[in-house]
Amino acid sequence: MLELGEVSIYLDHNATTPVHPAAADAVAETLRSQFGNASSVHAYGQAAKAALDDARGSVAALVGGEPSEIVFTSGGTEADNLAIRGGAEAAPAERRHLIASAIEHEAVLHTLKALAARGWRTTLLPVDSRGVVDPAELERALTPETALVSVMHANNEIGTLQPIAELARVAHAGGVRFHVDAVQSAGKVPLDVRALGVDLLSVSGHKFNGPKGAGALWLRRGARVVATMTGGRQERNRRAGTENVPAIVGLGVAARVAKEQLESTAEGCRALRDRLEAGILDRVPGTVVNGAPDARVPNTTSIGFDGVEAEALLIALDLEGIAVSTGSACSSGTLEPSHVLRAMGFPPRRVQSSIRFSVGLGNTGAEIDHVLGVLPEIVSRLRALAGTGAGARA
Ligand SMILES: Cc1ncc(COP(=O)(O)O)c(C=O)c1O
Missing domain, CATH: 3.90.1150.10 (Aspartate Aminotransferase, domain 1)
Structure with a gap:
């Protein structure tokens, strides 16, 4: 201690x-009483699956999406990796260019760097002295080879919010998918994936009073990613591995409280x-x-x-x-x-x-x-x- x-x-x-007391209680209670594997057919498994479904609904509500569009991850870093690596890999083979802002979190910047080492071309968009990306810069950076654009909603160091809806419009006009790292805005400002017009959005439970080790990627229906974690068929084949049910339950409670309050x-x-x-x-x-x-x-x-x-x-x-x-x-x-x-x-x-x-x-x-x-x-x-x-x- x-x-x-x-x-x-x-x-x-x-x-x-x-951790919010209600989320901490839910984690503790789930650890004690819900040890089932959510993929099991029997009652233990079904109870765990019901707990996951409940959390999925709460996270979906926090971002304005549908429960089926939520993929649980281990946090913001994994959600960003799944969006970028998985989104890049799902793009047509001739699209080998990625764009992000220069002020992204390392979870995005280092992922781009890793992909650059494997032959991807990357562009970092500049920001002005207020820390804001100009949509005209994105327009200039887009090419027919661009596979994905990733710009954060709120910056972790200065808190500045980006004009995401406008940036997503520019990306879509170029036929390119848009990912937003909303790890620092979830629970602080209203989130509505439809109004933002984005294709993928990352959140992390421990940034809004949930436990560590649980986050989510919201994935617009029809927006495909290639799984970065391969194995079982969990999360509709989008993220393999037995779900961390207690942490995800805590994430769900934190999401519900964050939205309500x-x-x-x-x-x-x-x-x-x-x-x-x-x-x-x-x-x-x-x-x-x-x-x-x-x-x-x-x-x-x-x-x-x-x-x-x-x-x-x-x-x-x-x-x-x-x-x-x-x-x-x-x-x-x-x-x-x-x-x-x-x-x-x-x-x-x-x-x-x-x-x-x-x-x-x-x-x-x-x-x-x-x-x-x-x-x-x-x-x-x-x-x-x-x-x-x-x-x-x-
Ligand atoms: C903007 C942003 N993205 C991603 C992350 C990574 O999230 P996590 O700590 O859940 O992996 C952070 C954490 O500081 C962050 O601030």
């Missing part, structure tokens, strides 16, 4: 979220995020918000602290019991400067001084006020140590 000090404030909900969750998060963001800009000189302030998920803000090493600030905040991030959980461990902020055209100084705050379930106004209380002093101390002055440029 993690020993936390007196203060313990978790502001890293884009990395992962605490979407508006109040978004409102609550926005109020906390805006209070934090305004407070930082007001109390800490030399700070600036990264990304489009108008088109963002309501829980995220990325802030540059002029003259401060983000890693040092992250560690100083951690010592105060406050958990934040320098970007995506994967790249923050590697000291790799954020590819997202670099793609937005920011100079290295700003890229290396940016911190992501992401709020969610359990956060309170008192926690935000506590952070605002300690942050100015920590930032001045780090600036003094680095000899960069107290945001003199602000």
Whole structure:
């Protein structure tokens, strides 16, 4: 059990979220009482299958699709892989070109890289200084050989939302299928696959208060993917392997709660995020918000602290019991400067001084006020140590 000090404030909900009590109860109850294999014909199997069907309905409702269009996966990474590798392989043989945005999560970028090593041509679309893809850039990048376009809905580091419906229209006009990584938007903004007009959409349970190890790919009826996991006939031949029934049940409960409480969750998060963001800009000189302030998920803000090493600030905040991030959980461990902020055209100084705050379930106004209380002093101390002055440029 993690020993936390007196203060313990978790502001890293884009990395992962605490499991909602209703989802945790459902996982525990299913682990205890539902050990059947959902492919078995007998009553045990049928009970497990019914539990999966129930979860399938809840996930479908969250994204605005049909239950039969949901393929359960082990999470967002696998959903992205199935969409891209499976979608690429299902495309006609002459289509050997893939397009994604430059600010995708590694689950997409590294998948494209792996396919490029096997002969696929890939194009990364640039973003503007707000972190937004221009549909005209997609139009220019499309070729008769393009097999698939993949652009994320909300960015994990800055929260910026992309004009997905417009981008999907452009892709379709070129006869190309469109995948959206909605891992960071599910549960934060309304999702409607029909209104977005996409063909494939990825979600991950642990980003909206479900357990880890369960996610889903929504696949428009008729949109074919070649299975990346081969074996049994589970998930209508689209993802082999005995389903992780307890985790999927938890995913289903989290999806149901997320949909039912979407508006109040978004409102609550926005109020906390805006209070934090305004407070930082007001109390800490030399700070600036990264990304489009108008088109963002309501829980995220990325802030540059002029003259401060983000890693040092992250560690100083951690010592105060406050958990934040320098970007995506994967790249923050590697000291790799954020590819997202670099793609937005920011100079290295700003890229290396940016911190992501992401709020969610359990956060309170008192926690935000506590952070605002300690942050100015920590930032001045780090600036003094680095000899960069107290945001003199602000
Ligand atoms: C935008 C985005 N896509 C994909 C993933 C990967 O999801 P998972 O952790 O469920 O594999 C993440 C996780 O950080 C993400 O933020």
